[in-house]
Amino acid sequence: MRVNLTINGHPRGDEIEPRLLLVHYLRDVAGLTGTHVGCETTLCGACTVLLDGKAVKSCTVLAAQADGASVTTVEGLAKDGGLHPIQEGFWEEHGLQCGYCTPGMMMAAVDLLSRTTNPSEDEIRHALEGNLCRCTGYQHIIKAVQYAAEKMRAAAGR
Amino acid sequence: MAVVPKFVGARIKRREDPRLISGTATYVDDVRLPGTLSAVVLRSPHPHARINSIDAAAARSAPGVVAVLTGEELKGKVGGIPCVAPAEHIPFHPLLAQGKVRFVGESVAVVVATDAYKAQDAADLIEVDYDPLNAVSDPEQALADDAPILHEEFGNNLVTRALIPNPAVDEAMAKADRVVKFRIKNQRLAPVPMEPRGVLAQWHQANGQLTVWTSTQIPHLLRSALAAVLSLPENRVRVIAPEVGGGFGAKLNFYREEALIAHLSRMLGQPVKWIERRRENLATTTHGRDQITYLEVPVKNDGTVLAIKAKFICDMGAYLQLLTPAIPGFSGLMMTGCYKIPAMSFEQVMVFTNKMATDAYRGAGRPEAAYIAERTMDMVAAELGLDPVAVRRRNFIPKEAFPYVTCAGLVYDSGDYDAALTKALEIVDYPKARAEQAEALKHGRYIGIGVASYVEICGIGPSVMLPPKVPGWESATVRMEPDSRVTVLTGISPHGQGQETTFAQMAADAFGVDIDDVTVVHGDTAIVQYGVGTFGSRGLSVGGTALMMSVGKLQDKLKKIASTMMEAPPDQLTFTNRTVALQSDTTKAIPLQAVVDAAYGWKMPIPGMEPGLDATSVFEPSGCTFPFGTHVAVVEVDPETGVVKFLRYVAVDDCGNIISPLLVAGQVHGGIAQGIAQALYEEVVYDENGQLVTATLMDYAAPRAQMLPHYELAHTVTPSPLNPMGVKGVGEAGTIGSTPCMVNAVMDALKPLGVRHIDMPLRPEKLWRAFKDAKKA
Ligand code: FES
């Protein structure tokens, strides 16, 4: 079957098997390997991407279900050669070690920051509950999200 | 005037991060080679069964299938997985089961197809005729006369027995006011790196060379092992550890699939890739801990501990991995902790069970030891009605006693245990916390304060302390390139620890260049000289020392050359701002580049001196470092639900001098998270028949953000005398201190109920039951 979708602003169409998962489509067909697989069962969040602006776990979405949609992956975060504030935050606050959870973690955080501009530590912990990190113990991830929130508020003049 | 370090000790953002935050890092599964085939492993659903036959005909003719292999077909073609630690019984460890399966998840056959979906479809078509056998999952039952035997050739399930006797322990028992006795368990854990294992192998038929990309902590040791198992010359095998998504000891190993996939690529003449799924990861990547300890502790009424006597039952699982039987030794040797306990003795019984093998998991033997020592202190305090802090202070090794030789014969390099304890207690305001606890109890609120003072062993050396083939030394090459940029090739293999940053900080300061002028390379056996790897918190203390040795050699050479150009003796020169300068007046300087040009030029300024700027060193540690610290937790346990709420978590760690404060904080945070997870949440569960219950991340409770506290960190600094940086290592410290700290806190909260000990993990259900039982009584 055929899917047509937009990935990081670029439209594309491909002939695919109906059972192909979105995460495998992104990695193996579109060649975007920044989205990782940590469990294949919706439990770790490593595969989180934005589907029409909302965070989804791409290991439990069929590529076919993304037909007509717009997908943003970690590769689409940086704009015009500049890092996205969430990327800056993770770098600045040491929000990553091995980096494997990081793309999914950042996409989940971007989703949170699109809904609330000044999340508390508690709100961040809850918003990221679908994303596992085995390295950082989360505290620096929380600081990274707060850093990004502040940056984005400043940019928006709030 | 000494040159002030610019990068060492400063808060430096990591140099690894740009590729990781942009999604352009390359983990094994991201490596793309044309013509790559995908492998799927068929695994045993049975904990113990005889294999009567395997019918793979349907799989072989399924669409896209290129090959199917079973254990019988591998016989005589490849060797088995080695265990390098000594043991009485080391069974043959095949790449695919032969005749019998011995744990759930054991590999039985492998299917190679054009893509992973097709390989999986075909694997589902393989019919294996099994005769299920009785299984044993309880290590204490495994030695019973009627227990099912895993490896018939041994006649029983004993792996090995270790006995460290000491008559002084019996004398201590006789002298004691009383003997505190208890049994504790370090439950089985799964390391769960977020990147599962993965292997990509490419055989180059024309020149008989093999390249293997694998998610490992030990590329060089793996190269040696792979070459041996596949009967290949070692110089024709190249192992690449690309970006590695966490290891925690689980990737300090040599796995069946690493050899199997390499063999398949050689057999098929095409690249073959296998990526572990989480279900496989929980069942077939090494587990950690799984020790039961019976303790007898003779004490004086004032809290003085006279000796520790322990019996360990250690569950090794069904086969022995690289270091399986070596791990428990560290638990025994380190179980006297920070204390001047005059005598110890232990017996360790290691047994086979129908489970996945255990091996190193963050801390590897020392978390168990710290748990023993720190639960002992609290048990003694409870028994004698003393404050746990007072019992610790009574038994601490005093700071004047270092270097201190323990009753187990270990030489603790340096320490000031009371300083770390005092600082942690100040931060929580211990007297106030105790007063608040007492007040809360009047209102039916159960607050607990837990203290744990730990010491651990890191940077293990000399090499004789480790099994052969996993030595304690490390290597580093430092090259100053013709443009005076610095390349560091290190034998360690970081996978999140951040040495691309720390080593660059060190090299940049040493040569007076910018951190961006330094590139750190690791993880490729074709590029990097033979090395050992990253584990046991050794990266900085051992690998960093090798680095500084090579740096020193280059500095000497550069200074000698510069001295001919500056007319100043070499020992009065220093490196700063990309110049070689007079120490006494750094404005008297020549550009570093001029000296480098001379070193690479057509005429060396010093006759007989070798051109070029390249030095390799190997550091063999003369002793181990012993990081230490005190963690304090304040928690509240809800009697209605048994849920543990975190009120404070304070960690005072002493890892010697600190090169990179931001990265040290990251290591401590991650360590604490894993240690608390052991205390409260995680356990690999096999039922009594050997079925794996915790086969998904739904059942295996790796903690999420809201399951962990906010950590408050502080440090004391007691440099190690054993390396030039004065560092001790910090990769495992958090894990080691936090588990006993959290258990002590929860048990302290339950003290009014008269409960002394509950085995981990302290899940709400267990704690709720404790309240319920207390009410009944
Ligand atoms: S891979 Fe999708 S949630 Fe784990």
Ligand code: FES
């Ligand atoms: S940084 Fe390694 S799992 Fe999050």
